[in-house]
Amino acid sequence: MRYLSWIVILSTLTVANAAFAEVITLTDPKGDDKGPGTYEYPTDGVYRPGSFDLTKVTFESSGDDTIIEVEIAAKIEDPWDSSAWGGNGFSLQFVQIYLDTNKATGSGHAETLPGLNARFSSESAWEKVVLISPQGKNRLQSEVNAKAKALKDDVVIPRKTSVKGRTLRAVVSNADLGSAVAKGWGYQVVMQSNEGFPDKSDLLTRKVNEYAGPHRFGGGSDWECDPHIIDMVAGGASGNPDETKAQADALKYTCDKGGDVGKSTLATLPMVYR
Ligand SMILES: [Ca+2]
Numbered sequence: 001m002r003y004l005s006w007i008v009i010l011s012t013l014t015v016a017n018a019a020f021a022e023v024i025t026l027t028d029p030k031g032d033d034k035g036p037g038t039y040e041y042p043t044d045g046v047y048r049p050g051s052f053d054l055t056k057v058t059f060e061s062s063g064d065d066t067i068i069e070v071e072i073a074a075k076i077e078d079p080w081d082s083s084a085w086g087g088n089g090f091s092l093q094f095v096q097i098y099l100d101t102n103k104a105t106g107s108g109h110a111e112t113l114p115g116l117n118a119r120f121s122s123e124s125a126w127e128k129v130v131l132i133s134p135q136g137k138n139r140l141q142s143e144v145n146a147k148a149k150a151l152k153d154d155v156v157i158p159r160k161t162s163v164k165g166r167t168l169r170a171v172v173s174n175a176d177l178g179s180a181v182a183k184g185w186g187y188q189v190v191m192q193s194n195e196g197f198p199d200k201s202d203l204l205t206r207k208v209n210e211y212a213g214p215h216r217f218g219g220g221s222d223w224e225c226d227p228h229i230i231d232m233v234a235g236g237a238s239g240n241p242d243e244t245k246a247q248a249d250a251l252k253y254t255c256d257k258g259g260d261v262g263k264s265t266l267a268t269l270p271m272v273y274r
C-alpha cells in the first residue's frame with residue numbers, strides 16, 4: 001500500500017515537472033547594436049539609442065504555446081502608430097528567431113529570409129524561423145508568400161504579438177514550431193528594423209548602406225554583401241562583454257569591388273545551443 005502511494009506521488013511530480021518546463025534564457029551584452037562593429041542608426045529622431053540593442057530573450061512553455069520575450073535596452077515606442085497598419089503596438093523593431101531543432105548536419109535551411117544578406121553553416125541549418133514584427137498577420141504572410149515561397153512552411157507567425165515597456169512578447173503555437181522547445185535546440189535571434197516599404201526582394205527589412213540616412217542604417221555597404229543585422233546573440237549568449245567580439249567576428253563579410261554578390265562572402269551566423 002505504501003509502495004503504491006509512492007508511485008502516485010512520483011507520477012504526480014513528473015506531470016508537474018512537464019508543466020513547469022525549464023525557461024531557456026539567452027542574454028546579450030548592451031552597446032553591441034552596431035552589427036559587425038561599424039553600423040550606425042538611421043539619422044531620423046525616431047531611431048532612439050538602444051532601440052535595436054538586444055539584452056535578453058526567453059522561451060517558456062505554457063500549455064500548447066511557447067511564450068517568447070525579447071528585451072531591448074530602450075523603452076519600445078510606437079512612433080508610426082502601428083494601430084493604423086498592424087496593431088501590435090510598436091513600429092521599429094523586427095526580430096527573426098532561427099531555430100535548429102535537430103542539430104543534424106545538412107538538415108534544414110542554410111539561407112536566411114531575404115534581406116539579411118547572411119547565411120548559416122550546414123551544421124547549424126534551421127528548421128523554423130519565428131517572426132516578431134509590428135506588421136499584422138496578413139501582411140506578414142503575403143510578404144512570406146511573395147518573397148520566401150520555398151521557406152514558407154517553416155516560417156512561424158505568432159498567434160499574438162504585443163509589447164510592454166522594453167519587452168516584445170510573442171505567443172507561438174507549439175504545433176507551428178513542430179513541438180515545444182526542447183533540450184539541445186540551437187537559437188539565433190536577429191534584430192532588424194521593420195521597413196514597411198521594403199526593396200522588392202527584401203522581406204520587410206531596412207537596409208544598411210555605406211552612409212546612414214534618415215531611414216537607412218550606415219557603416220556597411222551599398223551593395224548586397226553586408227549583413228543587414230544590427231544585433232544578434234553570439235558566443236555563449238550569457239551577456240559576457242566578449243560576445244561583442246564574437247558577434248563582430250561572425251558578421252565579417254567581404255564585398256566584391258564590382259558589386260558582384262556571387263563573388264562576395266556573406267556572414268555566417270552561429271547558433272547558440274541550450
Ligand atoms: Ca545587445
Ligand SMILES: [Ca+2]
Binds near residue numbers: 224
Ligand atoms: Ca547593404
Ligand SMILES: [Ca+2]
Binds near residue numbers: 032054231234244247
Ligand atoms: Ca549581440
